[in-house]
Amino acid sequence: MKKVYKISIFAIITLFSVYRGNAGNVDRSGQAGAGELLIDPWARSSGWGGANSACDRGLESIYLNVAGTAFIDKTELIFSRTDYLVGSGVTINNFGLSQRVSKTGVLSFAVMSMSFGEIPITTVALPEGGIGTFSPSLMNISISYAKAFSNSIYGGINFKIISESISDISAQGVAIDAGIQYVTGKNDNIKFGISLKNVGPTMKFSGDGLSFRTDITTLGNTNLFTVEQRSADFELPSLLNIGAAYDFIINKSNKITLAGNFTSNSFTNDQYIIGLEYSLKTYLMLRGGYDYENGITKASTRTTAYTGPCAGFTVEVPLSKDKKSSFGIDYSYRATDPFQGTQSIGARINF
Numbered sequence: 001m002k003k004v005y006k007i008s009i010f011a012i013i014t015l016f017s018v019y020r021g022n023a024g025n026v027d028r029s030g031q032a033g034a035g036e037l038l039i040d041p042w043a044r045s046s047g048w049g050g051a052n053s054a055c056d057r058g059l060e061s062i063y064l065n066v067a068g069t070a071f072i073d074k075t076e077l078i079f080s081r082t083d084y085l086v087g088s089g090v091t092i093n094n095f096g097l098s099q100r101v102s103k104t105g106v107l108s109f110a111v112m113s114m115s116f117g118e119i120p121i122t123t124v125a126l127p128e129g130g131i132g133t134f135s136p137s138l139m140n141i142s143i144s145y146a147k148a149f150s151n152s153i154y155g156g157i158n159f160k161i162i163s164e165s166i167s168d169i170s171a172q173g174v175a176i177d178a179g180i181q182y183v184t185g186k187n188d189n190i191k192f193g194i195s196l197k198n199v200g201p202t203m204k205f206s207g208d209g210l211s212f213r214t215d216i217t218t219l220g221n222t223n224l225f226t227v228e229q230r231s232a233d234f235e236l237p238s239l240l241n242i243g244a245a246y247d248f249i250i251n252k253s254n255k256i257t258l259a260g261n262f263t264s265n266s267f268t269n270d271q272y273i274i275g276l277e278y279s280l281k282t283y284l285m286l287r288g289g290y291d292y293e294n295g296i297t298k299a300s301t302r303t304t305a306y307t308g309p310c311a312g313f314t315v316e317v318p319l320s321k322d323k324k325s326s327f328g329i330d331y332s333y334r335a336t337d338p339f340q341g342t343q344s345i346g347a348r349i350n351f
Contacts, residue, residue, distance in 0.1 A: 010084065027086075032267040033234035036138045037198045040064065041094040041112050043080050043346035047312020047332035048289035051259040051275030053243035054181060054193030059098040059348070062110050062144050065179040065195040066156035069108045070146035071099045073324065073350070079332070083307060085339040089117045094346075096142075104148040108158075114138035118131055139163045142176075154181045160200075162236075168209035175236055176201035189247035196240050220223060240264045255279045269293040269303060270273030282326065284346040285314040299337060306342075310334040325351040 032101040040046040042060040053065045059076045060070025075098065082092040096110035115138045121127035140163075146156030158177035164170065179195030211228040243261035249258065256278050263271040275289030288311040295301030296308055312332030319325040 004084065007191040017199060030267070031235070033171075033203055034164065034175075034198070034236050036112070036114050036140065037160075037175070038237055038239075039084065039092065039114075041080060041082050041344065042078070043082075043091045043332045043344035044285075044314055046264060046318075046334060046342075046344055047314075047330070048259065048275030048277060048287040049273045049291040049310040049311060049334070050263070051243070051261045051273040051291075052245065052277075053179075053195060053241040053259075053261045054191040054256075055243075055245035055247075055259055056193075059096045059108060059110070060095060060110050061146075061156075061179075062098075062142055062158055065148075065193050065243070066108075066144045066158040067146055067154045067175050067179040067181040067193065067195070067262035068103070069106050069144060069156055070148050070154040070181075072100055072106045072108075075099050076348065076350050078346055078348040081346055082342065082344040084342050085336055086112075086343060087339045091115050106146045108142070108144045108146070110142040110144075112140040112142075123213075127196040130218070134167050135168050137164070140252055152183050155179065156184070160198075162200075162203065164205075165205075166209070166239075169205050171203045171205045171231075173200060173203035185247075187249055189249060190249070191245040191247075193243045193245075194241065196238070198236045198238045200236050202235050204233045205231040218308065235267075237268070238266045253281050269295070282316050282323075284316075286317055287312050287314075302337075305336045305339065307335045307337050312344075319349075321349070325349075335340045 040050055042063055045056055045060045045064050050064055056064045056068040057071045059069060059078050078096045080094045080336045082167060084090040084092055093113045095185055097107055098108040101107045118133040118135055121132045121134055122129045141161040142158055144156055144158035148154050148218060156179055160175045162173040164176060177195065177196050181191065181193045184190045210231060211226055213224055214225050215222050216225045241261055241263050245257055245259035248256040259275045261273040271291055271293045273289060273291045274334055275287060277285055278288035279285045290308050291306060292308060295303060310332065314328055314330045316326050316328030328348045332344045334342045
């Protein structure tokens with residue numbers, strides 16, 4: 001047991017040290033790329049704004065704190081759809097599968113695809129378009145492994161492949177997430193978590209879209225050449241989550257969970273998130289949260305479309321007498337200004 005504690009402490013210190021080496025401040029806002037890595041596409045965890053980094057459980061944990069996937073009993077399958085900033089026409093489709101592969105280990109796979117619809121092609125000569133459309137595509141593929149080191153300590157690591165493209169320009173990259181969760185208390189009702197996300201090398205766009213044909217005169221001769229422009233590198237939006245949660249167990253059927261999370265961002269304001277969830281066994285869950293960051297209360301100082309409040313619910317029904325198999329529906333809403341908020345709905349099967 002002492003060895004496990006030493007490994008956990010060493011891992012936490014290593015994660016924090018790596019993060020601080022790449023950390024920035026608010027003056028760097030807008031300088032990172034791959035912003036889709038900061039969008040939670042899952043309907044359950046986004047219902048309380050990510051406050052549950054210490055108590056996130058199941059496949060959805062692959063986004064917030066991958067250590068939570070270690071709690072999966074056998075197999076979990078989720079599909080979710082997000083209408084991002086309703087009215088903008090942006091949608092996110094998310095699919096994931098988790099499978100227990102040993103007594104203590106769980107392997108997970110997830111794909112996030114972000115669609116912007118059809119956008120008219122315009123040029124300097126034809127600013128009104130009329131020459132066709134293009135469709136940007138953003139995709140993240142995640143493969144993770146989580147393990148229970150003891151009855152109290154859980155850890156995991158997540159490898160991500162990042163792809164961004166339009167018809168003639170694309171960028172690819174890789175990133176790593178890592179997380180630890182610690183559970184204690186008489187009824188395992190006290191939880192702590194720490195996770196480091198989006199650590200990886202810089203990315204860079206390339207493709208035919210960065211080239212053009214022009215006349216170049218050399219030694220009195222004019223010839224037509226193809227000139228390729230070079231794209232600047234951009235960093236990934238790395239961040240550090242530190243969270244805690246406490247379960248107020250009312251009786252065998254009713255429970256209230258209070259959770260909080262601090263997010264230290266490299267390229268945006270730090271965030272302070274608080275959330276509350278009521279659970280009627282596993283059949284019904286109601287949750288809400290508030291995500292605060294500097295300047296979020298005023299439109300003139302707000303640096304994000306989100307205004308703070310979020311809420312959601314889960315309805316889950318057993319599919320077998322032993323209640324080990326179940327089907328659930330998750331929903332969440334996050335308030336925004338402008339647009340009409342962000343809505344997510346998901347369906348999950350445990351079997």
